[in-house]
Amino acid sequence: MSTPRLTRHAAPLRQQITRLLREDILSGAHQPGDALRESALCEAYGVSRTVVREALRQLETERLVTVVAHHGPVVTVLTxxxxxxxxxxxxxxxxxxxxxxxxxxxxxxxxxxxxxxxxxxxxxxxxxxxxxxxxxxxxxxxxxxxxxxxxxxxxxxxxxxxxxxxxxxxxxxxxxxxxxxxxxxxxxxxxxxxxxxxxxxxxxxxxxxxxxxxxxxxxxxxxx
CATH class of the missing domain: 1.20.120.530 (GntR ligand-binding domain-like)
Structure with a gap:
């Protein structure tokens, strides 16, 4: 179901999803180590896999997301x-x-x-x-x-x-x-x-x- 936090006429959808996912990580909605499955994110935000993948790539560059071999993207864990x-x-x-x-x-x-x-x-x-x-x-x-x-x-x-x-x-x-x-x-x-x-x-x-x-x-x- 599409999240009401989206504003499709404002910033490009990719930027909005990146912002929302970043906010959810920073607020603790996604905890360190949590898996960020594309299918679940698509459903949560009501967008395509392409948009979700672009958002995850951006957050990976910000070190908020880490891609783990054989597991996919997770919220970054710091020791x-x-x-x-x-x-x-x-x-x-x-x-x-x-x-x-x-x-x-x-x-x-x-x-x-x-x-x-x-x-x-x-x-x-x-x-x-x-x-x-x-x-x-x-x-x-x-x-x-x-x-x-x-x-x-x-x-x-x-x-x-x-x-x-x-x-x-x-x-x-x-x-x-x-x-x-x-x-x-x-x-x-x-x-x-x-x-x-x-x-x-x-x-x-x-x-x-x-x-x-x-x-x-x-x-x-x-x-x-």
């Missing part, structure tokens, strides 16, 4: 060791982003980051999951733009794709949102006000350390 290593790389990359922003960002980028932080008192600290996600993406977008290194931006995007499920958890937890907001403030002061590369790097790295601890906590909860 505690995987999480530790991924966040180790994320910490190094985002530390470099903060450092480069402090060194290279023009005044317009620094102003934009300060203005965004002021608005995040509402959109992030007191916002919804959706507004927190949007504010978070905008914050990182401004940091990466100001850092001025497209290669670094690509690598950060890849790492963020691998930890989407854990980043989503941070947006649903009010306590974690408050902690993250404080981290954003420290990053902004160091990178966009004081222009202190060492402190900007340290602030970004500390933020990722907190995110890593939250990811480990969420992984334990999901696998208990």
């Amino acid at each position: 505690p060791q995987d999480i530790e290593k991924i966040y180790e790389v994320r910490r190094a990359l985002e530390g470099l982003v903060g450092e480069l922003f402090a060194v290279h960002a023009p005044e317009r980028a620094r102003t934009a980051l300060r203005e965004l932080l002021a608005g995040m008192d509402v959109s992030y600290l007191r916002g919804t999951v959706r507004t927190r996600e949007e504010a978070n993406e905008r914050f990182y977008g401004l940091l990466l733009e100001g850092a001025g290194n497209p290669v670094l931006a690509e690598e950060v995007a890849r790492i963020h794709a691998r930890v989407q499920i854990f980043r989503r958890y941070a947006f649903t937890d009010a306590r974690r949102a408050r902690i993250s907001f404080e981290h954003f403030g420290r990053i902004t002061r160091a990178a966009a006000v004081d222009r202190d590369p060492a402190e900007a790097r340290a602030a970004c790295e500390d933020h990722v350390r907190g995110a890593a601890a939250l990811a480990a906590e969420e992984h334990r909860r999901r696998t208990a």
Whole structure:
């Protein structure tokens, strides 16, 4: 039966199904290790196998889906060791982003980051999951733009794709949102006000350390 979440006159069907399946994975409707059978997905979303296959291929590139030999696509399973290593790389990359922003960002980028932080008192600290996600993406977008290194931006995007499920958890937890907001403030002061590369790097790295601890906590909860 066709899901009422589809809007056939809006974005191409493939994009809609990719978005819906991604959302179902991130929300926990499909758990890590769950098989993603094409026939069941076709019935659930009311679309053809071609559309489902295209969506699964896209989510495989985002590391949300893994194709297992002789079993087909499943929701990606990360071990505690995987999480530790991924966040180790994320910490190094985002530390470099903060450092480069402090060194290279023009005044317009620094102003934009300060203005965004002021608005995040509402959109992030007191916002919804959706507004927190949007504010978070905008914050990182401004940091990466100001850092001025497209290669670094690509690598950060890849790492963020691998930890989407854990980043989503941070947006649903009010306590974690408050902690993250404080981290954003420290990053902004160091990178966009004081222009202190060492402190900007340290602030970004500390933020990722907190995110890593939250990811480990969420992984334990999901696998208990």
